[in-house]
Amino acid sequence: MKKLRRSARLVEMTQYLLFRPHTLIPLTTFADRYSSAKSSISEDLAIIKEVFESEGLGELMTMAGAAGGVKYIPKISKAYALKAIQKICIQLDQPERILPGGYLYMSDILGVPGVVNEIGKMFAAAFSARDLDVVMTVETKGIPIAYATAQYLNLPVVIVRRDNRVTEGSAVSINYVSGSTKRIQTMSLARRALKEQSRVLIVDDFMRAGGTIKGMMDLLQEFRATVKGVGVFVESGEVDNEEHLVEDYISLAKLTDVDAKTRKIAVQPGNYFM
Amino acid sequence: MKKLRRSARLVEMTQYLLFRPHTLIPLTTFADRYSSAKSSISEDLAIIKEVFESEGLGELMTMAGAAGGVKYIPKISKAYALKAIQKICIQLDQPERILPGGYLYMSDILGVPGVVNEIGKMFAAAFSARDLDVVMTVETKGIPIAYATAQYLNLPVVIVRRDNRVTEGSAVSINYVSGSTKRIQTMSLARRALKEQSRVLIVDDFMRAGGTIKGMMDLLQEFRATVKGVGVFVESGEVDNEEHLVEDYISLAKLTDVDAKTRKIAVQPGNYFM
Numbered sequence: 049m050k051k052l053r054r055s056a057r058l059v060e061m062t063q064y065l066l067f068r069p070h071t072l073i074p075l076t077t078f079a080d081r082y083s084s085a086k087s088s089i090s091e092d093l094a095i096i097k098e099v100f101e102s103e104g105l106g107e108l109m110t111m112a113g114a115a116g117g118v119k120y121i122p123k124i125s126k127a128y129a130l131k132a133i134q135k136i137c138i139q140l141d142q143p144e145r146i147l148p149g150g151y152l153y154m155s156d157i158l159g160v161p162g163v164v165n166e167i168g169k170m171f172a173a174a175f176s177a178r179d180l181d182v183v184m185t186v187e188t189k190g191i192p193i194a195y196a197t198a199q200y201l202n203l204p205v206v207i208v209r210r211d212n213r214v215t216e217g218s219a220v221s222i223n224y225v226s227g228s229t230k231r232i233q234t235m236s237l238a239r240r241a242l243k244e245q246s247r248v249l250i251v252d253d254f255m256r257a258g259g260t261i262k263g264m265m266d267l268l269q270e271f272r273a274t275v276k277g278v279g280v281f282v283e284s285g286e287v288d289n290e291e292h293l294v295e296d297y298i299s300l301a302k303l304t305d306v307d308a309k310t311r312k313i314a315v316q317p318g319n320y321f322m
Numbered sequence: 323m324k325k326l327r328r329s330a331r332l333v334e335m336t337q338y339l340l341f342r343p344h345t346l347i348p349l350t351t352f353a354d355r356y357s358s359a360k361s362s363i364s365e366d367l368a369i370i371k372e373v374f375e376s377e378g379l380g381e382l383m384t385m386a387g388a389a390g391g392v393k394y395i396p397k398i399s400k401a402y403a404l405k406a407i408q409k410i411c412i413q414l415d416q417p418e419r420i421l422p423g424g425y426l427y428m429s430d431i432l433g434v435p436g437v438v439n440e441i442g443k444m445f446a447a448a449f450s451a452r453d454l455d456v457v458m459t460v461e462t463k464g465i466p467i468a469y470a471t472a473q474y475l476n477l478p479v480v481i482v483r484r485d486n487r488v489t490e491g492s493a494v495s496i497n498y499v500s501g502s503t504k505r506i507q508t509m510s511l512a513r514r515a516l517k518e519q520s521r522v523l524i525v526d527d528f529m530r531a532g533g534t535i536k537g538m539m540d541l542l543q544e545f546r547a548t549v550k551g552v553g554v555f556v557e558s559g560e561v562d563n564e565e566h567l568v569e570d571y572i573s574l575a576k577l578t579d580v581d582a583k584t585r586k587i588a589v590q591p592g593n594y595f596m
Contacts, residue, residue, distance in 0.1 A: 052373075058329055059373040062336040071454040099326075147491045155490065155515055159480060161473035188481065191465045199435035206433060207462065216429060217421045241429055 051083045057092055065096065065120040070176075070202035071130070074117040093118055096316050104128050122200040124173045125322065133300055133317045140282070142299065143311040149216075150306045152313070154282070158189055158253060167300065168196020171251055174298050174320060175201070178276045181246040182206050184268075186235060186260060190252040193281060197251055206248075208264055209277040210239050216241070220270045224263030235263050237271070246273045255280040257287050258294035265294075283318060325357045331366055339370065339382070339394040344450075344476035348391040367392055378402050396474040398440075398447045398596065407574055407591045413551050414556070414575065417585040424580045426587070428556070432463055432527060435552060436574040441574060442470020443524055446555040448572050448594060450474070452550045455520040456480050458542075460509060460534060464526040467555060471525055480509050480522075484536055490515070494544045498537030509537050511545070520547045531561050532568035539568075 052060060061078060078089045090110075097108035107125040110116070136157060145153045157163055171193070180201065185194035186208040198205045209216065211234065221236035242248075249266050265275055278297035285304045299318030306313050326334060335352060346373050352363045371382035380397040380416045384390070410431060431437055447465070454475065459468035460482040472479045483490065485508065495510035516522075537548050552571035559578045571590030580587050 055369050056328065057338045058332045059370050060377060062333045063340060063377075063379060066337060066340060095329050096333050099330050103337070105337060153491055153512075153514065155481070155512065156465060156478070159478045159515075161469050161477075161479065164469065165473070187462045188465070188483070191462070192469045192479070195438065195466045195469060199439070203435075204430070204433045205435065205466070207429070209462070213460050217427055230335055238427075238429065240427070241433075288485050 050067075053093065054088070057082050057084065057088075058095060062096055065118070066105075068202070069106075069120050069122050069172075069200050072111070072117045072119050077117070107197055121176060122169055122172055123176075124169045129170050129173075129300075130317060130321050131168075132170075132319070136163065137315040137317065140303075140315045141313050143313060146306060146308050146311055146313060148308070150308050152282075152303065154253065155189070158192060158281075161192075164192045164196045167190055167193055167281055168198075169200050170300060170320070171249075171298070172200030174279065175249050175277045178249065179247060179248050180276055182242065183249045183251060184208065184242075184264060185251050186210065186264060189254070197249070197256040197279070201249075203249075204236065206241050208235050208267065210235055220267065221286050222263060222267050222270070223277060224266065225312055226259045233263075235260075235267060237267055242268075242271050242273060244272050246271065247276045248273050249277045249279065250275060251279045251281075253281045253293070254284070255282075255297070255299070256284045257291045259299075261297070262293040280318075282315075315320055327501075328362070331356050331358065331362075332369060335366055336370055339392070340379075342476070343380075343394050343396045343474050346385070346391045346393050351391070352499055376505075384520075395450060396443055396446055396546040397450075398443045402573075403440075403444050403447075404591060404595050406444075407595070409457045411575055411591065412439065414577075414589045415587050417587060420580060420582050420585055420587065422582070424582050426556075426577065426580060428527065429463070432466060432555075435466075438466045438470045441467055441555055442472075443474050444574060444594070445471040445523075445572070446474030448553065449523050449551045452523065453521060454523050454550055456516065457523045457525060458482065458516075458538060459525050459537055460484065460538060463528070467527055468525050471523070471553070475523075477523075479512065480515050482509050482541065484509055485573065494541065496537060496541050496544070498540065500533045507537075509534075509541060516542075516545050516547060518546045520545065521550045522547050523551045523553065524549060525555075527555045528558070529556075529568070529571070529573070530558045531565045535571070536567040554592075 075086050075089050079086050100108055104125045107121045109119045183194045183198040183203050184206045216238035218236045219236040223232050225291045226233055280299050282301045283299035287303045298320045302316050302318045304314045349360050349363050374382050378399045381395045383393045386524050421427055422491050457468045457472040457477050458480045468479045490512035493510040493512045497506050555574050556575045557573035559576045572594045576590050576592045578588045
């Protein structure tokens with residue numbers, strides 16, 4: 049690559065780092081890339097670090113030594129996250145979202161990539177220290193959230209299917225009881241989709257009693273995997289505590305009331321903000 | 323916001339633009355944000371523009387006048403895209419991917435957010451001039467591709483379901499014949515998920531004869547919507563031309579041979595590169 053002036057180098061390095069979160073980049077990579085001295089690169093990184101941190105974009109960790117380099121860790125401040133969630137809560141609060149059975153229509157909100165990316169960034173920030181191998185979810189509405197989270201953590205995604213599709217090869221299936229409908233359902237995961245003993249972050253869009261997430265946890269036992277964290281976008285607070293099947297989780301929003309008769313909804317920020 | 327030096331401003335503006343593709347940003351937004359003169363902002367943008375264009379990140383379009391500003395249009399050069407696809411083709415070429423029935427295991431490749439983002443960027447570049455309202459796909463494996471594409475185009479995503487879930491409200495359902503299995507299947511879309519007369523880009527992970535995509539096109543007629551483009555990640559070239567149900571589409575890779583007996587696979591770049 050041709051030699052760049054500092055101003056151009058800053059633009060180039062900024063985009064390079066933003067697209068490679070949680071990846072150790074040796075200083076020599078940049079020095080070679082721009083035919084620049086390592087000392088100049090270090091000065092550039094100091095400028096980028098200051099802006100990233102003051103803008104709440106995340107941390108730029110520099111590691112000294114032969115195996116050293118720089119790593120971009122996406123973060124989001126709690127204050128900024130809370131503001132974003134409060135905006136979403138106002139959107140969720142609309143009576144026309146109430147569907148038969150007390151369900152809530154959220155597909156429009158989860159259909160906006162920008163919103164999904166913010167949710168992913170919040171989960172990535174919340175779980176970034178947990179030493180993870182993979183992000184897992186169950187089809188369908190958890191999928192974009194899982195990809196957004198995994199992108200910021202630089203991890204692959206594994207999708208549990210609600211049926212056993214022929215295109216996945218041999219699979220492990222389990223039956224589970226959906227906490228809310230009490231019906232027996234099946235979920236399955238292809239054998240080759242997950243290495244044994246993986247460390248897994250589970251995310252999903254909605255949790256009532258937690259039957260679906262408990263199902264994923266049981267499924268993971270078949271792979272001798274460890275659940276290192278559980279994140280849900282919206283939890284329903286209408287469930288008695290004794291009915292809860294999952295205890296240790298992070299929620300970004302909490303539905304405290306959905307009344308199909310009076311058409312009233314109450315949503316508040318979830319336990320992540322408590 | 324406090325006044326920033328040019329170097330810090332460049333870092334800040336780069337990330338601001340990268341996260342807001344296809345969005346017109348008035349120069350006054352930047353001028354106010356950094357308490358800088360518009361002339362300085364224009365000089366900054368010229369530097370960013372040069373780097374974005376020489377790095378193949380995309381175009382920075384500047385519009386003059388009262389309603390003017392700057393817009394970042396993500397692009398990817400054909401040469402770079404071809405290299406990325408060739409790397410994917412080598413991965414797809416492994417005999418252990420062949421599943422019973424001549425299917426191909428791709429979930430590991432589509433489980434990597436970085437790969438999915440590149441696919442999305444290619445579709446965004448290919449269809450960016452088509453004046454679109456929404457990106458549509460059918461569950462399950464098309465979903466991450468749809469979000470990646472939509473993110474670069476600054477559009478919402480609509481997901482067609484293979485069954486009619488209670489959590490979506492009233493829906494339009496159609497039956498369609500899967501081109502490869504010849505079975506009758508159902509797909510449905512919530513009434514409120516799509517405005518009438520929307521201009522739609524359809525994307526999916528795999529197309530054999532095109533029955534599923536034809537199904538989505540039929541479904542869109544019920545919403546009086548217009549299909550403005552069709553993009554598939556991998557198409558199967560094993561189908562006779564007369565069997566093709568969809569004519570106008572872009573494919574990124576083409577499976578020319580899957581032989582479960584000899585365990586041979588042949589994959590090549592798709593029609594986008596022809």
